[in-house]
Amino acid sequence: ATKIPFRLNENQALLTFEDEEVAQRLTRMSRHCVNLDNRTANVTVKPFELDVGFLFELHITISGKKIRVSEIPELPIPKNWMRDKLELNFYKTEQAPGGGEIQDVTYTPGSGTAVITFLKPGASNKFVGHAKYPFYVEGTWFNLSVSPHFNFHLGKFQPYCRVSRKTILLKGIPEVEEDEESVQDMIEIHFQKPSNGGGEIEKIKYISRGTAYVCFEE
Template identity: 45%
Template sequence: MANICNNLPINGKMDGDLEEEGSQLGEAKKELETWKIKVERANDVKARLILEKLEEDEAKTKAQQEMSAYVKRQEECQKEFTQSMTTVQDEILKLGKRKQDLLNKLKRCQDELEAERAESTKLKQKFKVICAQIPDTEVKFSAQNKEEKEDNSQQIRGVFAISQRPTVLLQGGQALITFEEEKVASQILKIAKCSVSCDNISLDVKPKRITMDPTVKFEVHLDVSRKKLKVSNVPPSMPEERMKDRLEMSFSRPSQGGGEVESVEYDKNTGTGQITFLNPGVAEILALMGWYLVDLDSEVNVQVGPINKYQLRKFQTFCGSPKRTILLDDIEDRVDEEELQDNLEIHFQKPSNYGGEIESIKYISRGKALQAFFLCENKLKMDNQL
């Protein structure tokens, strides 16, 4: 009994300790659960961080690869740029050389052009008379060529020979003298200055060789058809084929001077045509009329004319200086014009003055001008004063 009683307090104490230990154990379990949760969370965070690190490493590797590719591309671009720059510089050098060559060629062409212009101006000045207007001149029929009688029914043929006379413009204070002998003119031209006595004074004159303008000579061969007639100013009022029929009918009327038509040509765009008659002579008569009445949709006057063919032949140019005629220049008007001309003639007729027989002489005072024509072999004819 006693032992049992003695053991009761001890058991009681041990039970208290066990409860306390159980309480502590419970708290330890709770704390362990808490740490387990924290460890799991930490593991989750660690796993997430590992994944993120892997992703970042992958992104870093990809970025490094892209960077390497960009660097390589940059190097290639730099290389291409360098090559392109070298090519462009070479091209610039070639273009610069080409430009300089073109400038040199342009300079040569400009020099050649200036030379050609100077030559053209010189030729125009030399042959300016070729472009001169030929005055209206009455034509006289001289003879019929027997060899062309067979073609007389087809066309009228004419040959016109045009010959231009050499001219010299005589200015005031100048004189022209034509000697009978060439050697006299040659002797006078060797003298630089001649002193001519006139009353009580002495006049100095300068002998000069004459330079004449170029002249031309040519023939114009003209053929006038006796069967063909030119028609113009035809209004485009109907188709071409119908117009041809109307023209043929109109020009076939003898009452209007027409005749039998062989063929008709007509151009609607230009309003012109050509009528060929069967018999010669009809075209000549109608061409002299100038107008002809044609029956189209209404009666219309059309213009008619001859058909001519001409050809320029035997074209020749002449230039030179007369051998027996000289020019006296720088003559002062100290006396009357006729008196001074007489004194000039007397002076240059004397052999002591290296002169000789004079064929013709003409002097004009200052303020006047005269056109001198050389007819043939130094013979002069003076035109009206200009």
């Protein structure tokens, strides 16, 4: 089970019921009059939001204009020279057909990788099935690794809150003279009574001063 921390502020309480229908019913009632010894307190019941996350759709497409090249050898030549040699090599070679006119070469020295962007859409399809591609530089033949370039797009991005089905959050509990444990007992008695819409309580935590972090397992 995943332990989820929750910050409980002063004059708040968390109640977890055995039956989730009890928690749902109390939440729908929203406001409750709780007898705290010599006074009646109007408290508010809120849904207990466990955490906040995000929902989204991830769309992945294979670029028709770009390829990713790796295993480029580290040679003692300037960066722009290597970039030019990559452009000439992938434009056309004697050993294998190239992709045609090249729009851009993004070469990263030290990583041994580059992204080749061709001018015409669909040019990268010529390299499908070619895991290795010959590369002639500085009098030596090398085999470069060629792979598709993927485009990633996030769609329908929206936040969401996961709400507990069995736990409620009480807010607006007034300060009283009784100690924290006594007030917690009075809250528990009120919300256990079926006449108040309550039911059997598994756990309860009340904070009268400061804050506390409570861990719940979901």
